[in-house]
Amino acid sequence: MSEVDKVLAEIDSGLEGSLSRLFDFLRIPSISTDPAYKSECRRAAQWAVDQLAGIGFEARVADTNGHPMVVAHYRPPHASRHVLFYGHYDVQPPDPLALWTTPPFEPRLEDSSRGKRIVARGSSDDKGQLLTFIEAARAWMKTTNALPVAVTVLLEGEEESGSPSLKPFFDANKDELKADLAFVCDSSQWDATTPAIVTRLRGLVGEEITITTAGRDLHSGMYGGPALNPIRVLANLFSSLHNDDGSVAVPGFYDGVSELPEATAAQWKGLGFDEAAFLGEAGLRAQSGERGRSVLEKVWARPTCEINGINGGYTGEGFKTVIAASASAKVSFRLVGKQDPVKVRAAFRKYLTDQLPEGVSIDFHEHGGSAALELPEDSPALPLAANALRDEWGKEPILMGSGGSIPIVGAFKRDLGMDALLIGFALDDDRIHSPNEKYELSSFHKGVRSWARILDNLSKW
Amino acid sequence: MSEVDKVLAEIDSGLEGSLSRLFDFLRIPSISTDPAYKSECRRAAQWAVDQLAGIGFEARVADTNGHPMVVAHYRPPHASRHVLFYGHYDVQPPDPLALWTTPPFEPRLEDSSRGKRIVARGSSDDKGQLLTFIEAARAWMKTTNALPVAVTVLLEGEEESGSPSLKPFFDANKDELKADLAFVCDSSQWDATTPAIVTRLRGLVGEEITITTAGRDLHSGMYGGPALNPIRVLANLFSSLHNDDGSVAVPGFYDGVSELPEATAAQWKGLGFDEAAFLGEAGLRAQSGERGRSVLEKVWARPTCEINGINGGYTGEGFKTVIAASASAKVSFRLVGKQDPVKVRAAFRKYLTDQLPEGVSIDFHEHGGSAALELPEDSPALPLAANALRDEWGKEPILMGSGGSIPIVGAFKRDLGMDALLIGFALDDDRIHSPNEKYELSSFHKGVRSWARILDNLSKW
Numbered sequence: 069m070s071e072v073d074k075v076l077a078e079i080d081s082g083l084e085g086s087l088s089r090l091f092d093f094l095r096i097p098s099i100s101t102d103p104a105y106k107s108e109c110r111r112a113a114q115w116a117v118d119q120l121a122g123i124g125f126e127a128r129v130a131d132t133n134g135h136p137m138v139v140a141h142y143r144p145p146h147a148s149r150h151v152l153f154y155g156h157y158d159v160q161p162p163d164p165l166a167l168w169t170t171p172p173f174e175p176r177l178e179d180s181s182r183g184k185r186i187v188a189r190g191s192s193d194d195k196g197q198l199l200t201f202i203e204a205a206r207a208w209m210k211t212t213n214a215l216p217v218a219v220t221v222l223l224e225g226e227e228e229s230g231s232p233s234l235k236p237f238f239d240a241n242k243d244e245l246k247a248d249l250a251f252v253c254d255s256s257q258w259d260a261t262t263p264a265i266v267t268r269l270r271g272l273v274g275e276e277i278t279i280t281t282a283g284r285d286l287h288s289g290m291y292g293g294p295a296l297n298p299i300r301v302l303a304n305l306f307s308s309l310h311n312d313d314g315s316v317a318v319p320g321f322y323d324g325v326s327e328l329p330e331a332t333a334a335q336w337k338g339l340g341f342d343e344a345a346f347l348g349e350a351g352l353r354a355q356s357g358e359r360g361r362s363v364l365e366k367v368w369a370r371p372t373c374e375i376n377g378i379n380g381g382y383t384g385e386g387f388k389t390v391i392a393a394s395a396s397a398k399v400s401f402r403l404v405g406k407q408d409p410v411k412v413r414a415a416f417r418k419y420l421t422d423q424l425p426e427g428v429s430i431d432f433h434e435h436g437g438s439a440a441l442e443l444p445e446d447s448p449a450l451p452l453a454a455n456a457l458r459d460e461w462g463k464e465p466i467l468m469g470s471g472g473s474i475p476i477v478g479a480f481k482r483d484l485g486m487d488a489l490l491i492g493f494a495l496d497d498d499r500i501h502s503p504n505e506k507y508e509l510s511s512f513h514k515g516v517r518s519w520a521r522i523l524d525n526l527s528k529w
Numbered sequence: 530m531s532e533v534d535k536v537l538a539e540i541d542s543g544l545e546g547s548l549s550r551l552f553d554f555l556r557i558p559s560i561s562t563d564p565a566y567k568s569e570c571r572r573a574a575q576w577a578v579d580q581l582a583g584i585g586f587e588a589r590v591a592d593t594n595g596h597p598m599v600v601a602h603y604r605p606p607h608a609s610r611h612v613l614f615y616g617h618y619d620v621q622p623p624d625p626l627a628l629w630t631t632p633p634f635e636p637r638l639e640d641s642s643r644g645k646r647i648v649a650r651g652s653s654d655d656k657g658q659l660l661t662f663i664e665a666a667r668a669w670m671k672t673t674n675a676l677p678v679a680v681t682v683l684l685e686g687e688e689e690s691g692s693p694s695l696k697p698f699f700d701a702n703k704d705e706l707k708a709d710l711a712f713v714c715d716s717s718q719w720d721a722t723t724p725a726i727v728t729r730l731r732g733l734v735g736e737e738i739t740i741t742t743a744g745r746d747l748h749s750g751m752y753g754g755p756a757l758n759p760i761r762v763l764a765n766l767f768s769s770l771h772n773d774d775g776s777v778a779v780p781g782f783y784d785g786v787s788e789l790p791e792a793t794a795a796q797w798k799g800l801g802f803d804e805a806a807f808l809g810e811a812g813l814r815a816q817s818g819e820r821g822r823s824v825l826e827k828v829w830a831r832p833t834c835e836i837n838g839i840n841g842g843y844t845g846e847g848f849k850t851v852i853a854a855s856a857s858a859k860v861s862f863r864l865v866g867k868q869d870p871v872k873v874r875a876a877f878r879k880y881l882t883d884q885l886p887e888g889v890s891i892d893f894h895e896h897g898g899s900a901a902l903e904l905p906e907d908s909p910a911l912p913l914a915a916n917a918l919r920d921e922w923g924k925e926p927i928l929m930g931s932g933g934s935i936p937i938v939g940a941f942k943r944d945l946g947m948d949a950l951l952i953g954f955a956l957d958d959d960r961i962h963s964p965n966e967k968y969e970l971s972s973f974h975k976g977v978r979s980w981a982r983i984l985d986n987l988s989k990w
Contacts, residue, residue: 101847160849167745229847256751270750274848283812284628287962288835289731289933290717291811292863293818293827294804299836299858300767307768310761343755350752351744351854354888357754366754374749375760376851377842382859386562386690387735387896388621389861389933390837390962393812397760398843400850402753427815435848472750472850501748501851 071212072524078207079516086203086516087186087509089119093157093195094175094188100135100158101229109135109225112157116202116223123206125221130241132233135225139244142205142219149529150218151449152247152486154476155198155254156227159190160501167503177509182260184509193500196507197253197492198223200515207520216527220247224476227254230274230436231475238483248529249449250480251522253515255492258339258466260508263457263518265450266490268368268442268469269477271403273412274376274435277302277420280394281428285381288389298395299380301428305420306397309373314358316373316401318419324406328369336364339466349497368469372402373416398435402471409437438475447487452529456521457491460514493518532673533985539668540977547664547977548647548970550580554618554656555636555649561596561619562690570596570686573618577663577684584667586682591702593694596686600705603666603680610990611679612910613708613947615937616659616715617688620651621962628964638970643721645970654961657968658714658953659684661976668981677988681708685937688715691735691897692936699944709990710910711941712983714976716953719800719927721969724918724979726911727951729829729903729930730938732864734873735837735896738763738881741855742889746842749850759856760841762889766881767858770834775819777834777862779880785867789830797825800927810958829930833863834877859896863932870898899936908948913990917982918952921975954979 069077079086098112099105113129113136120127120140127140135158162172170176175188186196201221208215222245226233238245258264281296288295311317328336343363347355357366366372380395382388401412417432424430457465470490480486493515499505530538540547559573560566574590574597581588581601588601596619623633631637636649647657662682669676683706687694699706719725742757749756772778789797804824808816818827827833841856843849862873878893885891918926931951941947954976960966 101845101849103846161843161845163843163845164746228849272750272850274850276848281813284960285625285963286811287933288833288837288861289733289863289931290828290957290961291813292833292835292932293831294808294816294824295811295813296815296817297835299839300771302839303764303767303836306761306764347755350747350756352742352752352756352888354757354886355755356757356886363755367751370754372749372753374753374758374850374852375764375842376749376849377844377853378760378763378839378856379844381836381838382622382624383838383840383857384562384622384624385564387737387859387861388562388689388837388962389733389735389835391835392838395839396844398848400749400848402750425815425817427813470750471753472748496751499745500751501849502746 072521075207075211075520076517078211079203079520082207083513086199087512090186090196090199090512091175093199094190095173097173098158098225099161100226102161106135109158113138113223113225116157119202120221123202124209130237132237134233137225137237138221138223140221142215144214144218147218149526150220150247151526152220152222152245152250153201154222154224154250154252155201156194156224157198158225158228159193159195160228162189162503164503169504180508182508182510185506186509186512187504187506189505191505191507192494192498193505194227194254196512197494197515200493200512201253201519203516204519204523207516208523216523220245227476232436234476234479235483238479242484246484247486249447250486250488252474252477252488252490253492254474255470255490256494256496257492258468260495261461262463263461263465264468265454265465266470267467269440269474270371270471271407271409271438271440272475273401273403273409273437275399275413275416276396276433276435277399278394278396278431279428282391282393285393286391288391291391295391296425296427297391299392301425302378302380302395302397305423306375308423314356316371318373318415320415321371321412323411324408325371326405328365339364346496367471369404371404371407374400376400404440407440409439413437436475438478441477441481447489449489449526449529452525453489453491453522456525457518460518460521533982536668536672536981537978539672540665540981543668544974547660548973551647551657551660551973552636554660555651556634558634559619559686560622561687563622567596570619574599574684574686577618580663581682584663585670593698595694598686598698599682599684601682603676605675605679608679610987611681611708612987613681613683613706613711614662615683615685615711615713616662617655617685618659619686619689620654620656621689623650623964625964630965641969643969643971646967647970647973648965648967650966652966652968653955653959654966655688655715657973658955658976661954661973662714662980664977665980665984668977669984677984681706688937693897695937695940696944699940703945707945708947710908711947711949713935713938713949713951714953715935716931716951717955717957718953719929721956722922723924724922724926725929726915726926727931728928730901730935731832731932732868732870732899732901733936734862734864734870734898736860736874736877737857737894737896738860739855739857739892740889743852743854746854747852749852752852756852757886757888758852760853762886763839763841763856763858766884767836769884775817777832779834779876781876782832782873784872785869786832787866789826800825807957828932830865832865832868835861837861865901868901870900874898897936899939902938902942908950910950910987910990913986914950914952914983917986918979921979921982
């Protein structure tokens, strides 16, 4: 029995313990975007440090101006290679709470067509995913008292809130964090039986806008007519964001956006992606976005503009005949190719400001920004990881794109000169960021096994 | 000393007691639109019944399917005339709470350029106003042990939430409520020193809309592009509600709207209304509404469409990259002339539904509707009331319009065949429906005195 087979056997027999630890982790409501949960974020970081230290890592909670980082090192004397593993311990807010079948921070197992699944906020994004790596390392240490390569673990606590502390932390800890390659476990498979390595990521620009028209809320009887309504102003501005063909109307927005190379377009076409099933699973009855482009292209290779939230006037029970003094909204852009987040933000602000009616003021508040990334497909580690995934899943992994934005990958490249491979075991129907988020027990189990194999293969690098 | 002079002297010497009773009334958070305050609404009704019974009225809390009515009668043996006095004991929600200087249901006196003012939710709309009548009746009873005419008092508890119980209550109590004339105390003066009788009222149609595009909230990375965004749909719909000239774009909306008669237009022009001051007081830096019309005309004689509230996606602290499954808004129309609320509602629903993109569903929820009213200026009671106001204020009252909607006036006419005179002592800067609502102490005091004089003059009817 080879070393890795012993490790895999240990993983199989220890699955119950792994799951119990994941449940402990999921019970901590580490919502990074809401200041009310600050101490819970720290508690989650400390929990992860305790786990890593228990396995044999040199681990610490590293303070930042925001939520802390978890940094842990395993430094064997003779390892040829050094990899960094990244995940995040923070989670999205669980609202709307009413749509959860059971409380979001009380994890449970439920039956599904794929076996058991774990239901809780963070089960997939990203606590379940990051624990696949830690449990793989635990099994290696338990079985062989060593890991095949040097490993640094970096867990962030602000991934869901724009990662404001990342750059200062990287700047201050460059030497400690630099490795030969980073692994990020925060992405999806191609499907439930086909692993994937993500090589394209969209960037993100987040903006918050407040429109103010009056000094106070006004009675719509006494002022309705002459009073400017900020919700109407917002509606007019937002209706100008897209052209009739579904493209974004902000001037200069498409600077840096290239058409997909023909080979890539052909490869994606060959995937046989079921658009109707993808849309149907989300309850979408029609398709939006740029006319004449496929769903995969829209999500993996085209930029977007979305209104993520809007609020103004009276929104409680019943009715209130009020004209609000101000109204606000959160808007984000997904970026691709060489789109510059700084330029996109400026163009957006100018576009709205130029259209403002007289007597209306607009305030902008920045919520993070990151460029898109296309990862090199010639990294020597890529086939090693791909082979490990093929061995575990019995299928060649798909080299795919991802519509989401993972600013860390940009920061690895920009601040640490380090490439990253994105390997995750989430599924598209995991309801991440939504009520009743879940992670298949098989995703968790085979995820742990996959990392055990990848660590093994990396010793051949 | 005439009888009325003795009553006025009693009002002056008893002001402190009147104010203390008003403060007790204001401490009851009778927010009718929010089910959480149901018992507080009943408490406010009971408080008013206790006051009226204490004065000598035959008073009761009358149950409805919603919040109860207060009904009280004073029936002297030989009164020639019978009037009904209407007010409402319910108040608007106080939010946004953060903008109140002191808690909304802890009334206080503060200094103002016009002397003292009473600050609390409901101080003006309508608890302070309705108490001017009750305190006038109290002074008459205390001084003469009688009122000059028969009086029915009707206080509603659902004025701020669409008055759903009014019609059934009127239908069931027609004989008990019918009087020669109704007085409604829920309106403003022309200015702080000039009384007014309102003869025009705008109608109201309230609608709540929910747009649904997906089965659940979606991640804007994984679905951004192909996913329909309900907030974008709402923005597009709302941007279509008005034409470039500020008029409402819903087809048929202006059916039944007439141009102002020349004489009325000239009279209003002669009022020397200071548009800049009116807008400036509200913090409005520019004017909206139909191009080429005056502010008074817009508020008193033109219909409007307003978005009173909008809500969708993530609106909490920080940022959430979500595409909401649904978004909702509250929209209202102010009606004038012969506009039909039923037709306006239907036209609005058709206009939005006809524009809906494929794959989008829309739900409408009705929030009350009432036609506009133009009151007869030849009622014999009108000069009696006008003279009483002139005697108190030393100025001829202005016969004006009101932009607000008081459905009760329509119900009096439609269900009970009864005309109404609208006499109130509120001021345009009372911040009704807004934080820091106030009522001038002088409005309260001279309001009580005005009703004492009106009751006196009505004995000559």
